[in-house]
């Protein structure tokens with residue numbers, strides 16, 4: 001963990017839930033963390049709670065140009081990240097015929113387009129720094145279908161494919177790319193509205209999943225590049 005001290009991270013969707021827990025774990029490991037989120041008030045409050053090492057950047061990751069600007073601003077403030085965790089996502093439960101083009105575009109852009117743009121933004125700085133880790137938060141929806149979740153499921157499946165390509169392109173540069181599925185029901189705002197009562201009985205604090213993300217910020221990620229990982233299982237190994 002000490003190898004991360006003084007290094008930087010970019011974490012999206014960091015105002016709450018799993019993203020906030022990951023940002024907290026990185027700050028505790030001694031890292032500077034750029035926290036990106038669209039919820040301005042919640043983000044400012046979350047960054048304040050983590051102290052000077054956490055820097056908030058308010059951005060709508062569905063907006064491509066805004067995402068590119070926020071990534072450059074984050075790089076300028078925290079420097080080249082050792083790890084970029086793209087965790088932000090939206091899940092709107094809706095059957096096919098109730099999904100508007102705007103819904104579809106927004107949901108898929110936050111998951112997939114933002115992954116592409118953020119990866120592009122950190123790519124050359126990571127190469128210049130001798131490597132880094134790209135961590136994309138996935139879900140069972142990355143490999144299975146779920147009723148009324150088509151944009152989310154399609155976005156997460158695509159994210160798995162994007163990760164595999166980044167692992168291949170990143171290998172010569174010591175850039176690792178992985179997807180991470182939580183592996184346990186988590187108590188987050190997304191789960192508050194999405195989980196059935198039965199699942200709510202089993203949910204855990206997302207902070208318990210963060211040891212995997214701390215490990216993946218380090219060189220260990222290189223040996224795992226190209227894989228879909230389970231945060232809960234990794235934390236117990």
Ligand SMILES: NC(=O)c1ccc[n+]([C@@H]2O[C@H](COP(=O)([O-])OP(=O)(O)OC[C@H]3O[C@@H](n4cnc5c(N)ncnc54)[C@H](O)[C@@H]3O)[C@@H](O)[C@H]2O)c1
Pocket residue numbers: 012013014015016017018019036037038039059060061062086087088089090110137138139140181182185186188189190191
């Ligand atoms: N909650 C679960 O049970 C579960 C299960 C599997 C995978 N996941 C994945 O874990 C990750 C975190 O989920 P969570 O439960 O903490 O979700 P959450 O909804 O509690 O938090 C997601 C964060 O992303 C931010 N976000 C959403 N749209 C954004 C946008 N346009 N621009 C910037 N930020 C935006 C939100 O403001 C929020 O802070 C997501 O990728 C999700 O798909 C969650």
